[in-house]
Amino acid sequence: MAVYTQLSAEDLAELISHYDVGELVSAKGIAEGVSNSNWLLETTGKDGGGARYILTMYEFRIELTDLPFFLGLLDLLAEKGCPVPATIHDRSGATHRMIPDPADPDGPQKAVALIEFLPGVSIDRPEPAQAHAVGAALAGIHLAAQDYSERSNAMGLAAWQELIDECGQEGLATIDPALPDIVYDALSGFAGDWPGGLPQGVCHADLFPDNVLMLGEKVSGLIDFYFACTDFFAYDLAVTHAAWCFADHGRKFRPEISQALLAGYESVRKLTPAEHAALPVLARGAAMRFVATRAYDWLNTPADALVTKKDPMDFVRRMQFYEAEGKAIFAS
Ligand SMILES: Nc1ncnc2c1ncn2[C@@H]1O[C@H](COP(=O)(O)OP(=O)(O)O)[C@@H](O)[C@H]1O
Numbered sequence: 017m018a019v020y021t022q023l024s025a026e027d028l029a030e031l032i033s034h035y036d037v038g039e040l041v042s043a044k045g046i047a048e049g050v051s052n053s054n055w056l057l058e059t060t061g062k063d064g065g066g067a068r069y070i071l072t073m074y075e076f077r078i079e080l081t082d083l084p085f086f087l088g089l090l091d092l093l094a095e096k097g098c099p100v101p102a103t104i105h106d107r108s109g110a111t112h113r114m115i116p117d118p119a120d121p122d123g124p125q126k127a128v129a130l131i132e133f134l135p136g137v138s139i140d141r142p143e144p145a146q147a148h149a150v151g152a153a154l155a156g157i158h159l160a161a162q163d164y165s166e167r168s169n170a171m172g173l174a175a176w177q178e179l180i181d182e183c184g185q186e187g188l189a190t191i192d193p194a195l196p197d198i199v200y201d202a203l204s205g206f207a208g209d210w211p212g213g214l215p216q217g218v219c220h221a222d223l224f225p226d227n228v229l230m231l232g233e234k235v236s237g238l239i240d241f242y243f244a245c246t247d248f249f250a251y252d253l254a255v256t257h258a259a260w261c262f263a264d265h266g267r268k269f270r271p272e273i274s275q276a277l278l279a280g281y282e283s284v285r286k287l288t289p290a291e292h293a294a295l296p297v298l299a300r301g302a303a304m305r306f307v308a309t310r311a312y313d314w315l316n317t318p319a320d321a322l323v324t325k326k327d328p329m330d331f332v333r334r335m336q337f338y339e340a341e342g343k344a345i346f347a348s
């Protein structure tokens with residue numbers, strides 16, 4: 017469930033009145049998602065023919081100062097023909113607006129953005145053709161955003177260490193008694209092994225199946241760019257690999273999905289030999305990144321929060337798999 021803030025029909029209608037999208041017809045809170053509140057809005061449309069939009073209210077882990085980077089990126093990628101929702105600008109041209117929180121009208125305002133609705137569904141168990149399409153779409157955004165501005169990766173190596181340190185040995189052990197040793201061993205390995213000088217640019221950095229909308233074998237939408245940052249392209253591919261190529265909570269590697277994802281990526285952007293060679297360590301790092309945030313959230317999400325907690329051990333298994341098999345599976 018991800019609707020953290022209750023907005024009344026009046027609140028929504030007032031908000032919508034600042035956009036050229038017609039009148040509000042209906043609004044439905046969207047259960048999926050973790051970080052933001054989302055609503056599916058139906059309006060009479062700009063020309064009266066009806067239209068659908070996603071309204072996002074930014075709740076956690078997003079700095080307001082980063083919003084122009086994220087929303088401008090959506091606009092750029094959509095303009096370049098990538099399957100990415102464009103931002104709907106209000107009549108003054110702004111990509112986002114600040115509105116009061118009805119539960120705390122005198123408190124800090126919250127940022128909201130209206131975003132194009134894209135059709136499609138998220139896939140739980142991808143077929144190879146779908147993984148191929150996702151790889152190609154990822155490479156497509158890497159190429160399309162080449163001249164875009166930069167944003168450093170706030171979820172990079174240093175952040176993993178900080179998040180894990182904040183969990184503490186005792187906290188980690190409540191998740192699994194072996195977890196403290198596993199993560200501290202893994203973290204100490206990255207310092208010397210992490211590559212430098214690889215091709216880099218704008219990365220999605222969280223391209224999980226729930227952030228991809230598909231119509232059959234076609235990618236109809238790449239969404240949730242709120243971890244987008246400048247990093248190695250091959251790291252973004254490694255994140256996507258870790259997210260897509262396993263079943264059964266990370267217990268089962270799916271080689272056919274791995275091959276299809278990598279082939280799809282390279283059908284649009286060829287990896288350099290250095291990127292190929294770095295994939296095993298980048299994949300270990302990608303898995304570690306989600307171990308770190310999931311462990312932190314596991315220990316710090318209030319018990320009454322209406323959010324499904326994600327199990328860090330799913331990504332511990334992936335990290336261990338990459339440690340053991342990474343060289344073999346990424347050998348070209
Ligand atoms: N542009 C869009 N078009 C269609 N559905 C969307 C769009 N953006 C978000 N959604 C829906 O809202 C859900 C949550 O959005 P998301 O941005 O992933 O939230 P969170 O950042 O909280 O994870 C998605 O799983 C999807 O169902």
Ligand SMILES: N[C@@H](CCOP(=O)(O)O)C(=O)O
Nearest residue numbers: 049050051222224306310326
């Ligand atoms: N993809 C991450 C969680 C980030 O949540 P999102 O809903 O914003 O994609 C994970 O699986 O740990």
